[in-house]
Amino acid sequence: MRATVDRAGLDSQGRASKIQIRRVKKGDLSRIRDVIEQTFADFLERQVGTRPRQAFGGAQYVHHRWLMEPWGCFVAEEDGTKIVGTALAVNWGSVGILGPVAVLTNYHNQTIGQQLIRAVEDFFEENKVALHGAVTYPTSPKHLFLYHRFGYKAKHLTAVMTRVLDRVAPGRPPVSVAAAALRPAARPSGFTVRRYSTLEESRKKATIGRLHRITNGVCRGLDLAKEIEIVDGLALGDTLLLERGKDVVGFAVYHAPGVSEAPAGALYVKFLAIDPQQKKVEYLEQFVGAIEELAHELGLARVILPVYLRYETAYGTLVRLGYQIDFTMVRMQRGKQEDYEDPTHLVLDDWR
Numbered sequence: 001m002r003a004t005v006d007r008a009g010l011d012s013q014g015r016a017s018k019i020q021i022r023r024v025k026k027g028d029l030s031r032i033r034d035v036i037e038q039t040f041a042d043f044l045e046r047q048v049g050t051r052p053r054q055a056f057g058g059a060q061y062v063h064h065r066w067l068m069e070p071w072g073c074f075v076a077e078e079d080g081t082k083i084v085g086t087a088l089a090v091n092w093g094s095v096g097i098l099g100p101v102a103v104l105t106n107y108h109n110q111t112i113g114q115q116l117i118r119a120v121e122d123f124f125e126e127n128k129v130a131l132h133g134a135v136t137y138p139t140s141p142k143h144l145f146l147y148h149r150f151g152y153k154a155k156h157l158t159a160v161m162t163r164v165l166d167r168v169a170p171g172r173p174p175v176s177v178a179a180a181a182l183r184p185a186a187r188p189s190g191f192t193v194r195r196y197s198t199l200e201e202s203r204k205k206a207t208i209g210r211l212h213r214i215t216n217g218v219c220r221g222l223d224l225a226k227e228i229e230i231v232d233g234l235a236l237g238d239t240l241l242l243e244r245g246k247d248v249v250g251f252a253v254y255h256a257p258g259v260s261e262a263p264a265g266a267l268y269v270k271f272l273a274i275d276p277q278q279k280k281v282e283y284l285e286q287f288v289g290a291i292e293e294l295a296h297e298l299g300l301a302r303v304i305l306p307v308y309l310r311y312e313t314a315y316g317t318l319v320r321l322g323y324q325i326d327f328t329m330v331r332m333q334r335g336k337q338e339d340y341e342d343p344t345h346l347v348l349d350d351w352r
Contacts, residue, residue: 017078021115024066024073024086031083032075033062039102047139057263061100061352064260065090068230072096074119076103076112087116089123093212094221096120096129097351099136117150130221131335135351138330152332156310158350161323162266164302165295191249191283193290196239197232204232207241210248217276218347219340224271227253236260237267240294242274242287250274250287250346256298261352267295268304274346284317284346306350312343 024032040055066073069090076085085103089096098120103112124132135158136143144154199207208225215222228239231253237260242250252272255262262268269291274283288305295303305323307315308331331351 018080019084019110019112019115020077020080021074021119022077023071024075026066028075028083029062029066032086033060035083035086035104036061036100036102039104040100042105043137043140047137057266058257059261059263059268060259061088061261064230064234064236067234068226072120072123074116076107076116078107085112085116087113087120089120090226091124091127091129092227093215093223093225094130095219096124096127096132098124098132098134099352101134113146114149117146121150129335131219131333131340133351134332135329136332138328144330144332147332151334153334155331155333156308157328158306158308158331159315159325159328160304160306160350161318162302162304162326163292163321163323165292165300190244191286191290192243193287194241194243196228196241196251197235207248211239211241211251214248214251214273214275218273218342218345224253227271231255231260231270234259237262240287240290242283242290247278248275249278249283252287252291252348254291254294257300263304265300266302266304267291267298267300269306269348270350272305272348276342276345279313279344279346281313281317281346284314285321288318288321305348306352307348308341310341310343311345311347314346314348317346318348 037055041051044055045051065088072089072091074087075083078084084107087098087101089098091097098117101113101116103116121132132152134147134152136147138144138157196204196207208228211228212223212225215224231237231239236258237253237255240252240254241248242252250273253270255268255270257264257266260268261270272287274280274287292303304326305318307318309315329352
């Protein structure tokens, strides 16, 4: 007779434990971070044979995501005591972004991931989200099938691209993020690059409206206001405004290392868009140059720019500027605006 072995999901009598899906509370945050790190470290170890010291290179996703969208963040809890899985989500206006989703390895194959995604999907439906989006690993059949069960279709790849910057001139010390915010940003020829954090509070709301006009031109209803405000409020980085005369022709939400989504030693752009009504490649080139100059000021060694490969012009521009693919994810989409992308739009965005 085979001996009974306790395993995740069963108690010592072989009875199924009770898994509850509920919304995240403040006291959960550190445990959620541990679940995400452990789950993805396990996955990456299986993929490459070596366990990473940090699954995301020091990038953090939990605290600010929860503050930004507390009703869209869920945990799976075993017997009311142990968090064994989590799913985070945020609404960018009409676009709902799902992820990361993580379930501890010992709790796989118990439909916990499906229950978490179902909770997020219900949240999206309650908020009348038109386009549901996520990214996952293109080489993982298990991940692809999980999203497919909920009607997501695999689209193009997202390339997370990196360029190592030239060394800062000797004797030129790096400045802190706070100090950098007080300096005028680099000024490409014919442009002004302004930091959102330097605006008076009375001007920030009007600026958000101008940026919404740009994102609405990319995808009807797309709105980055929550992302911009949380980055500003928590000093995770800043939003750069590319101005030509009185017009805002583009903007970029970036994170700097610390407790943000930027890995150690890198400036990471979460979202960048050039106004579709003024989409000139030279505008993107000038903007990337200003971002690299800012990274130099902060003493950072590299810049990370994600690009969805459906945006062919933007991807080609980054290649010409010397950016190389670090890794790729596949974008999964479902909803009414599933094929909204224009290949000529100058957009860099990351749905992780």
